[in-house]
Amino acid sequence: MESVNKTAIDSASTVFEKVGEDYIGSKSRFGDILIGAPYSEAFVKTYANERKDVLVIPQTIEYTAFLRNEEMKKVAKSGQEAIKDRAQARRDEIVEQAKADVEGLREHGFYHTGIDSSKGNETYQVKVYYVEFIVDSKERKVTALVRRLNDKTPRHVGRAKAAPNDCFNAHIGKVIALRRSLGLAVPDEYLNAPQPTEVRVGDVIEVTLDSGEIEKKPVISLKAGSLNAHLPGRIIQYPSHYAKIINDSREEVGE
Template sequence: MQKVNFKNLTTTELNEFISKAAEELTKRANKSPRVITARKKVIEDAKSDLENLKDSTMCDGYEVGSYATVPEYHINRKKRVVTVLLKGYRSGRIYAKGIAKCDPRDTFNEHIGKAIALYRALSKKVPTKYLTVENPVEPEIGDIILTSYPEFKNERIRVVKSMSEAMADDAAMLRSPVVKNFTFIVDDSKSA
């Protein structure tokens, strides 16, 4: 994310900046449908892996050694970390622990984090698709964005309308090419 002091720019420099931002957005827009579809598929795969890794002979939980365990997930959105504790079905004893930390350059998603943490807790190889999924380009309803635009400096904002439908003044400002260039989608889990 590029930081620019707009106060020090001449009109010509500002126009050049806006043109470059518009070009970048066009590139993102052309790439966007493929990225969105691929990312949504990976998120759906992560959700189904949470079910598919269960062992039906182990009380519909997960097998750790010869123990039947149930997962207890801890999601820290601020630190962008998901932890899973696999506890004994009856004893409550912790038999395994898995941690997934989101890279600061990536968009956090709790479902992908849960899948990564679970694979690690079960001592299984984490599928590459979870570690290399592309970040979303266009914010959607329910996403949390972080912007470095001066008006909203480092504020976390939950998108309540799609960018194309946004009507409020703040949302309209967020649609502008200059502002969108300063926006990063922090969390696309779509949950509180």
């Protein structure tokens, strides 16, 4: 059985292994997947539909034994930190790109510079418009409301909602929702941004306690080897508990 699995892996161009809720890239002949980096189910489905010879491995004894051999361990050990840094840096770039994109689309509503009649709806192409956002962090969604000059109600509405296993980011949500409301294409980097790998002040984390209870709370400070998260009236450190970043918008800390 293991030899059959190895043959399948060797012949595949790209391999993802499902570990927990994430899909870990373990092979990429095209060079467009970070080895050891986590990807969402939505990303893997999109990627598999657009590429050939993509293998997604369930977490079975046979497959896991092969992927945990010494060679894979060496790759993971030597490249894991660099991979995390690259994934976080790329996410940071995408967030900044999203912010700039939103501001550019807002300005376009006033000045209409560089108009391309092949893109967007009529409002985007020739009308003066104003943008309002509704951010619902609890429901992990953003709504963009677009009004033309003298409109009392929104002319166009665009929505974006984070996938269940993805980290919510309001800035990425805003640009997706706004582009949809204006009839513009949404670039793939917004839809499939890497997940964050570095916890920062202002992030909201989901912490699994020893009891199995899950709590969500903002990170208010960072210390070596621990996270300081906030509960009403007190601060709790989480040096060893599993913590997952579920919101890295950090709007309340000026980002």
